[in-house]
Amino acid sequence: QVQLVESGGGVVQPGRSLRLSCAASGFTFSSHGMHWVRQPPGKGLEWVAVIWYDGSNKYYADSVKGRFTISRDNTKNTLYLQMNSLRAEDTAVYYCARWGTPKILDLWGQGTLVTVSS
Amino acid sequence: DIVLTQTPLSLAATLGQPASISCRSSQSPVHSDGNTYLSWLQQRPGQPPRLLIYKISNRFSGVPDRFSGSGAGTDFTLKISRVEAEDVGVYYCTQAAQFPWTFGQGTRVDI
Numbered sequence: 001q002v003q004l005v006e007s008g009g010g011v012v013q014p015g016r017s018l019r020l021s022c023a024a025s026g027f028t029f030s031s032h033g034m035h036w037v038r039q040p041p042g043k044g045l046e047w048v049a050v051i052w053y054d055g056s057n058k059y060y061a062d063s064v065k066g067r068f069t070i071s072r073d074n075t076k077n078t079l080y081l082q083m084n085s086l087r088a089e090d091t092a093v094y095y096c097a098r099w100g101t102p103k104i105l106d107l108w109g110q111g112t113l114v115t116v117s118s
Numbered sequence: 119d120i121v122l123t124q125t126p127l128s129l130a131a132t133l134g135q136p137a138s139i140s141c142r143s144s145q146s147p148v149h150s151d152g153n154t155y156l157s158w159l160q161q162r163p164g165q166p167p168r169l170l171i172y173k174i175s176n177r178f179s180g181v182p183d184r185f186s187g188s189g190a191g192t193d194f195t196l197k198i199s200r201v202e203a204e205d206v207g208v209y210y211c212t213q214a215a216q217f218p219w220t221f222g223q224g225t226r227v228d229i
Contacts, residue, residue: 044221045159047221062218102173103153103214104157104178108168110166111166
């Protein structure tokens with residue numbers, strides 16, 4: 001079935017790193033750009049990053065630029081988010097979402113919770 | 119960045135009655151291709167967001183026709199013609215005209 005499944009969340013100390021994964025199935029992953037969107041507990045949505053279908057372009061929110069890296073492996077149908085120098089304000093549920101046509105987030109994963117705390 | 123401001127932030131709806139949410143954009147979310155990429159998402163309690171409306175007024179696949187979107191320029195509206203119990207949740211407008219893509223603060227709809 002068509003789905004996205006995130007993994008890799010957990011509790012991490014400030015300043016440390018974590019890598020999130022998003023496994024795609026049921027559709028042609030290599031044909032779609034992919035996004036990460038996060039949601040702090042009890043708060044609204046914040047767009048984090050995007051990667052083109054072939055990895056050729058990437059954009060980041062200012063709040064994560066220089067600390068987070070989005071990447072993908074089309075042979076494994078998997079999207080990644082490498083998060084370095086984590087801060088308390090990075091605490092959130094992280095969702096991966098498919099970039100559909102036209103410029104929509106048409107498929108979302110269930111999310112993975114990242115908690116940055118000492 | 120394009121800032122999206124939603125009103126109201128909280129809405130007490132009545133079953134079977136209409137409800138409306140407004141989204142005002144700090145600048146028109148028109149892409150260089152001429153299209154206005156303003157969408158609406160629904161997030162039910164404990165669930166990920168779900169796409170309802172795209173390009174202002176187009177219902178996404180499987181979305182009930184009681185949901186409709188309208189607007190132009192910098193003012194957009196999501197309407198629910200007859201609220202049902204399953205419509206409880208938080209609704210977000212979002213723009214994809216330019217990076218960073220941005221979201222409104224969300225409007226909580228309760229019965």
